[in-house]
Amino acid sequence: MTSNRRILFAAIVAVAIIVVVLVTLSRTLNIIPVEPVTVQVLYSTEKEGWLGEVGPAFEATRPQINGKPVKLALKKMGSQELVQAVLDGTEKPALISPASSLQVTLLQSEWAKHSPKPIVDGKNANSCRPTLYTPLTLVMWRERSDVLWGANPGGDTWKKLHDALANPKGWEAYGKPDWGSYVRFGHTDPTQSNSGLQTLVLLAYDYFGKTNGLTASDVQTNPAFQKWLLDIERNVPTFGSSTGDYMKEMVAYGPAKYDIVAVYESVAIEQAPNATSRYGDLRVIYPPTTTMSDHPFCVVSADWVTPEQASAAKLFADYLLTKPVQQIAFGKYGYRPLDKSIPLDGSDSPFKRLSNLGFKANLPAEVDTPPADTIASLLNFWQTNAKK
Amino acid sequence: MHKKTILTSLIALMVLVTACGGQGGGSLPIIGGAQHVTVDVVYGSEKTEWLEPLIKLYNGQNNKTASGKIIDVKGNAMGSIESVEQIIAGTIKPTVWSPASSIYIPVANAEWRKANSADLVTGKPNDLVLSPVVIAMWKSMAEALGWPGKPIGWADIGTFAGSGKAWDAYGHPEWGTFKFGHTHPGFSNSGVAAILAMAYAAAGKQRNLSVADVNDPKVHDFMSQVESGIVHYGASTGFFGDRMFERGPSYLSAAVLYENLVVAQENKRLTGASSQPPVVAIYPKEGTFYANHPYVVLDAPWVTAEQKEAAKAFEAFLLAKPQQESALQLGFRPADPAVALAAPLDANHGVDIAQPKTLLDVPPVDAIEATQAQWRTTKKPVDVVLVLDISGSMQGAKIASAKASLKQFLDRLEGIDRVQFMIFNSQISMVSELSQLSDKRDELKSRIDGIVEGGDTSLYDAALQAYTDLLHKGDPKRIRSVVFLTDGQDTSSTHTLKDVVSEINRSAGEGASSIKLFTIAYGSDADKSILTQLAEPTGGREYDSGPQNVNAIYSDIATFF
Numbered sequence: 001m002t003s004n005r006r007i008l009f010a011a012i013v014a015v016a017i018i019v020v021v022l023v024t025l026s027r028t029l030n031i032i033p034v035e036p037v038t039v040q041v042l043y044s045t046e047k048e049g050w051l052g053e054v055g056p057a058f059e060a061t062r063p064q065i066n067g068k069p070v071k072l073a074l075k076k077m078g079s080q081e082l083v084q085a086v087l088d089g090t091e092k093p094a095l096i097s098p099a100s101s102l103q104v105t106l107l108q109s110e111w112a113k114h115s116p117k118p119i120v121d122g123k124n125a126n127s128c129r130p131t132l133y134t135p136l137t138l139v140m141w142r143e144r145s146d147v148l149w150g151a152n153p154g155g156d157t158w159k160k161l162h163d164a165l166a167n168p169k170g171w172e173a174y175g176k177p178d179w180g181s182y183v184r185f186g187h188t189d190p191t192q193s194n195s196g197l198q199t200l201v202l203l204a205y206d207y208f209g210k211t212n213g214l215t216a217s218d219v220q221t222n223p224a225f226q227k228w229l230l231d232i233e234r235n236v237p238t239f240g241s242s243t244g245d246y247m248k249e250m251v252a253y254g255p256a257k258y259d260i261v262a263v264y265e266s267v268a269i270e271q272a273p274n275a276t277s278r279y280g281d282l283r284v285i286y287p288p289t290t291t292m293s294d295h296p297f298c299v300v301s302a303d304w305v306t307p308e309q310a311s312a313a314k315l316f317a318d319y320l321l322t323k324p325v326q327q328i329a330f331g332k333y334g335y336r337p338l339d340k341s342i343p344l345d346g347s348d349s350p351f352k353r354l355s356n357l358g359f360k361a362n363l364p365a366e367v368d369t370p371p372a373d374t375i376a377s378l379l380n381f382w383q384t385n386a387k388k
Numbered sequence: 389m390h391k392k393t394i395l396t397s398l399i400a401l402m403v404l405v406t407a408c409g410g411q412g413g414g415s416l417p418i419i420g421g422a423q424h425v426t427v428d429v430v431y432g433s434e435k436t437e438w439l440e441p442l443i444k445l446y447n448g449q450n451n452k453t454a455s456g457k458i459i460d461v462k463g464n465a466m467g468s469i470e471s472v473e474q475i476i477a478g479t480i481k482p483t484v485w486s487p488a489s490s491i492y493i494p495v496a497n498a499e500w501r502k503a504n505s506a507d508l509v510t511g512k513p514n515d516l517v518l519s520p521v522v523i524a525m526w527k528s529m530a531e532a533l534g535w536p537g538k539p540i541g542w543a544d545i546g547t548f549a550g551s552g553k554a555w556d557a558y559g560h561p562e563w564g565t566f567k568f569g570h571t572h573p574g575f576s577n578s579g580v581a582a583i584l585a586m587a588y589a590a591a592g593k594q595r596n597l598s599v600a601d602v603n604d605p606k607v608h609d610f611m612s613q614v615e616s617g618i619v620h621y622g623a624s625t626g627f628f629g630d631r632m633f634e635r636g637p638s639y640l641s642a643a644v645l646y647e648n649l650v651v652a653q654e655n656k657r658l659t660g661a662s663s664q665p666p667v668v669a670i671y672p673k674e675g676t677f678y679a680n681h682p683y684v685v686l687d688a689p690w691v692t693a694e695q696k697e698a699a700k701a702f703e704a705f706l707l708a709k710p711q712q713e714s715a716l717q718l719g720f721r722p723a724d725p726a727v728a729l730a731a732p733l734d735a736n737h738g739v740d741i742a743q744p745k746t747l748l749d750v751p752p753v754d755a756i757e758a759t760q761a762q763w764r765t766t767k768k769p770v771d772v773v774l775v776l777d778i779s780g781s782m783q784g785a786k787i788a789s790a791k792a793s794l795k796q797f798l799d800r801l802e803g804i805d806r807v808q809f810m811i812f813n814s815q816i817s818m819v820s821e822l823s824q825l826s827d828k829r830d831e832l833k834s835r836i837d838g839i840v841e842g843g844d845t846s847l848y849d850a851a852l853q854a855y856t857d858l859l860h861k862g863d864p865k866r867i868r869s870v871v872f873l874t875d876g877q878d879t880s881s882t883h884t885l886k887d888v889v890s891e892i893n894r895s896a897g898e899g900a901s902s903i904k905l906f907t908i909a910y911g912s913d914a915d916k917s918i919l920t921q922l923a924e925p926t927g928g929r930e931y932d933s934g935p936q937n938v939n940a941i942y943s944d945i946a947t948f949f
Contacts, residue, residue: 177538178673180746181594237595237749241512251679251725253520256744277728278721279741 042093045244078242079194092304095313099194120298130294132335134266189239212368214375233386269334426475432488433465455519468577513682517720525642541673542589549617570644572621596748623947651719652736671743771862776875785941789935800946812845812850847878875910
């Protein structure tokens, strides 16, 4: 061989060696990774803070399905909107969590209309598990609450609210004309969000003076009730599309935007410190009867969910029921935990640290969840007469 | 033997590479040549100080989409309403639109739907930062009106402006007349907010403003009262703030601005960067609007799914705590409620976070449009002298573009506005004396068409005559301006630049009510320095221009009126 050929030969061999080394290295160092199992999680917006914290914590435990790492893709939405998105195919999640089993029931009944195979099963613990609890409450800026209803607002909350809203003089009637020509009350759009629907249900029950047996006929054939409800609804400046974001807006903008809102106790607990550091204390007012949201996590059974994704989804749902995660949900985000071994009056209890704002562990009586046709009649009436 | 060696090595190479490939499907890592996706953000100019550094920061971080494309953000500051009109007209095609507030979104959607089947803005865009619309006033003047003990609002502004009285009625003759300003509601969000607030105040309401309300004579009368105190309008709120704070209390007594601009100015004053006296934010007692700076990812045919993904990633960055905290430092109320409101949002900087006490509801589209129409009948009328250089060098495309732009400029004026039109070369010719446009709009346009160029340039003589004509024939109660276009330098005047400038200084009216000179340096031979010297002392400004952008220049000047 001449020296030129030797050099050429050496160069070719060197290139070959470099190629081998690069490929081996890249695989060893995991530069070319294994495909993860991604779980699309569609959830109601008030859980954003909690899931934003425990989601990454879950991933940090290096969960695996068949040797593949599990990754979460979290997306927030209003509860009713979420259901609609699954029904019309714009979202294809593996795990859903609306605010309440109410939405799960609605999803199931709508889905059943065109498909014999259930998408979720609210009664099957392998499909859906409630995870956290929170009641619906009224939340007001304390300074304004003091003027409107005094330091200890008692019962008859909804009737008092109706009268404050219907008063044509607004805040002038209470000696505070510069607070506005009308008292600003708000809740979410009941066709998009669970808390808005719950507000209508509580208003209706309260009007009729009962805690169960609300019928479609009650809603549809009683003009006095309809007028009373519209007196309230027509005074709402804007209906939010989801509870978590609505509460954040109340606190970001301050008392000029909303005097009082109907939201979950949990979002009020979460935002209470922010309110104080921006504009002033909040006050929570528990209505005479309430209704709970149970934040179910449901593994979706559909052709867009692979068995691996379903297993991974269940892994995450299980994780959310573990004590430390429940503790975070309670202590930091104000949800009443499913795990009954966590005391509601422990050292990290929000009911203790925020008791001066009215938060307390004891709850008023709950109303029964009305049947589907009653809910439909309420939503219909609202959509026709009150929606903006 | 030569061939055998090469063949052997090639076979060896192939075997090695194949062996590697067989061990589980790895592939060679890609070296270099990554792809990019661009996010074009068009935004209201009052966010510039916050947004531009963040765009640079974000771009430097090598952020990527799920498919691995590098995200590049490009920012473009513009008046809020002007930006959406350009989007609808198709002259700009951004990924993201971030106006100062959501007020105009329903109007934008209505306009968009005239040519498209779906909305331009869908869903509920997130707020980036918040800032209430306020009346910014020099502190001593606010105190003279009873602030802070007495709540002040539009009613007080209207009464003062319409009273014919001056500051001497409040014990301060040295302040002259009450001079007020807000931006043009056809271009800028705070201008729209101002006229809606006036309409609400006149109607005695805080919500449900209707077309019937707006067309009630008491709204017309009240608006006319307030507008009589206006000295000029403008294209953007940031511009207005700059004007007021650069030129001080003798220029403007008060202007409709955003709270963050008051904070920014007070920051400058406290750090010695401005020598003006203190300014405060007055939150009108009748209620106000918030500028909520929504981040709108456009649902337009030119926006790809990957651009939407990239835009959302940039939004998440802007909403993250460090970026929200930097907004606070610039005087915004962060949209993230977890960021406490602290200095500089305090009394030291002229603001009060316990305000506003109540908000006005955004009216429906038809009421907003009715209010804008009502405003056009009550706005301060204009006396404007248009001066056009027709010297020989203006030939061809230059004179053609200038003429076309002048005609479009006329269309931005109301019938009640008065126009004088002069042309000059070595001579000055009066094409049309100062008189109402409603009497002569078409005739004036055809005269403009008939102009022929040629001759020398008596720039100073023309400027001086235009100015003195307006001084003697113009109405000081109107917005008085000279709009002067030239492509060259003076070659034949009898007067000097010094003559013109000293005449202006001698006879300058009060502050912003003075006659304003807008000079357009048309092309590279125009003397920008001289044209700036003519414009600046009057409170006007100089523009660099050519045939390709002269239309935009005239449009910008028109927002002043």
